[in-house]
Amino acid sequence: MWDETQAVARPATFELIGDQLAVRWENGHESFYRPEDLRAHCPCALCKTQRAKTQAQQPDPLRLLTPEQAAGAAMRILAYEPVGRYAVRFIWEDRHDTGIYDFRLLRSICPCEACR
């Protein structure tokens, strides 16, 4: 499990490899994220609200996002761009782009064996 007391993690490189996002961190650690996992952690208000509603079994009548989309099913990352010096934003296949992923968040959801 990733330790919050570690120095603030900074990515050295970002790369899209197939559908996956590969991040190499400054300390040499490498993370490979599946898009559905990243999307499931989208920190924007819309996705947080949608996830809360999904958990409460109350589908959004406006259907801004389906539960599947909120869960990140089969959603590709089209592009990404840095936000300031501390975060990255993804542009998703459905043009969703309001989620700003703080590097700490990104680091904390590394799915590799060592981090879990």
Ligand SMILES: [Zn+2]
């Ligand atoms: Zn979102």
Ligand SMILES: [Zn+2]
């Ligand atoms: Zn890891």
